[in-house]
Amino acid sequence: MLIDFTPDQALYPFESRWFDSSAGRIHYIDEGSGIPILFCHGSPTWSFLYRKIIGELRDRFRCVAVDYLGFGLSERPPSYGYTIAEHATVTGELVDHLGLDQFVIMGQDWGGPIGTAVATERADRVRGLVLGNTLFWPAEAWTMKAFGRVMGSPPMQRQILRNNLIVEHFLLGELRNKLSAAEADHYRKVQPSPEARRGIAVMPKQILTARPLLEQLATDVPARLGTKPTLLVWGMKDMAFRPAACLPRMRDTFADHKVVQLPNARHYIPEHEPSVIAEAITERFL
Numbered sequence: 001m002l003i004d005f006t007p008d009q010a011l012y013p014f015e016s017r018w019f020d021s022s023a024g025r026i027h028y029i030d031e032g033s034g035i036p037i038l039f040c041h042g043s044p045t046w047s048f049l050y051r052k053i054i055g056e057l058r059d060r061f062r063c064v065a066v067d068y069l070g071f072g073l074s075e076r077p078p079s080y081g082y083t084i085a086e087h088a089t090v091t092g093e094l095v096d097h098l099g100l101d102q103f104v105i106m107g108q109d110w111g112g113p114i115g116t117a118v119a120t121e122r123a124d125r126v127r128g129l130v131l132g133n134t135l136f137w138p139a140e141a142w143t144m145k146a147f148g149r150v151m152g153s154p155p156m157q158r159q160i161l162r163n164n165l166i167v168e169h170f171l172l173g174e175l176r177n178k179l180s181a182a183e184a185d186h187y188r189k190v191q192p193s194p195e196a197r198r199g200i201a202v203m204p205k206q207i208l209t210a211r212p213l214l215e216q217l218a219t220d221v222p223a224r225l226g227t228k229p230t231l232l233v234w235g236m237k238d239m240a241f242r243p244a245a246c247l248p249r250m251r252d253t254f255a256d257h258k259v260v261q262l263p264n265a266r267h268y269i270p271e272h273e274p275s276v277i278a279e280a281i282t283e284r285f286l
């Protein structure tokens with residue numbers, strides 16, 4: 001199925017583009033010129049998450065932002081599993097299709113594992129990384145494991161599918177004072193029905209079931225990407241990816257890193273501090 005929603009050009013002033021991947025038709029945007037940046041979103045967001053950052057960077061960088069299958073304006077293929085590994089494979093196909101070289105990857109939330117999985121397979125073509133409120137290793141905190149178990153349970157899966165729980169409670173609950181009604185609708189209307197929400201329903205379960213991929217990334221990221229220039233941008237009030245738990249390992253992994261702390265930001269950092277992030281990316285990579 002395709003999503004019958006047209007973004008407001010005033011809020012999302014980008015040309016929609018399409019790529020027929022091996023698993024289904026994906027939506028992406030490709031704006032500006034210069035050093036390429038691939039923006040990888042998490043759950044339950046889509047490329048709309050990065051609109052303000054891209055708006056500030058597209059006069060200096062080539063900004064590519066993808067919607068994974070099951071997210072945003074991309075297809076919802078019935079035979080697709082919506083796993084992190086599958087998203088990484090399809091995103092990698094787009095990277096190769098576009099011929100991106102010496103590119104930067106930005107990943108937030110599940111965009112971190114997806115982006116680093118793409119990068120480790122193409123390390124010779126990666127210029128650097130921007131990682132924020134994410135991880136690339138198996139979740140060990142009991143709170144995160146419990147979240148995966150609870151949200152993967154049948155009652156909560158029904159809430160996600162029927163009532164759009166992840167969008168309404170976790171995303172829009174956090175951002176209620178940050179988004180206009182029209183902006184909030186851009187997150188709601190790309191997940192309009194239970195059938196459309198299969199992708200966001202799978203994501204919480206991946207905290208536990210994606211462990212083999214995350215274990216591989218825990219080895220591959222330091223080995224293949226550990227010397228790449230890296231920008232760590234962190235919302236310091238995020239209760240899921242807590243700074244004290246995540247930042248030390250991030251710092252230890254990347255020899256050439258810079259940390260930008262966002263003191264008042266929670267999880268969805270591109271909505272909280274887009275200008276600060278855009279400025280930090282410019283200073284780090286231009």
